[in-house]
Amino acid sequence: MNRLAQAALVWCLLVLMxxxxxxxxxxxxxxxxxxxxxxxxxxxxxxxxxxxxYDAREAARGAEGGGGGGCGCN
Known part of the structure; x- marks a missing residue:
């Protein structure tokens, strides 16, 4: 294995760690x-x-993101 492949392997292992x-x-x-x-x-x-x-003027209700705990509930 050449040095470049060894360096890439070491880098990948460090990233996975x-x-x-x-x-x-x-x-x-x-x-x-x-x-x-x-x-x-x-x-x-x-x-x-x-x-x-902003919601009323732009007709973009919920466009700036929503609340919730990551489960999809508001």
Whole structure:
């Protein structure tokens, strides 16, 4: 095997080893990520109003994404 093939094999093995690492955020630590301080919007009420106006004006209800826990429920 030439050096390029060996280097590619080592690189692929290192990349695949990254899949074996446990998640950095444990389930009991996820409450910290759901803290309101982590939201992108400064004012939640204002953001909801702007979203409502955008939905009504553009006829694009839900176009900016939706809430939910990853299960498809809102």
């Amino acid at each position: 990254g899949c074996a690492i446990e998640p950095w955020v444990k389930p009991y630590e996820r409450q910290n990520l759901a803290d309101p301080i982590m939201s992108f919007e400064r004012d939640e009420v204002s953001a909801a109003y702007i979203s409502h106006v």
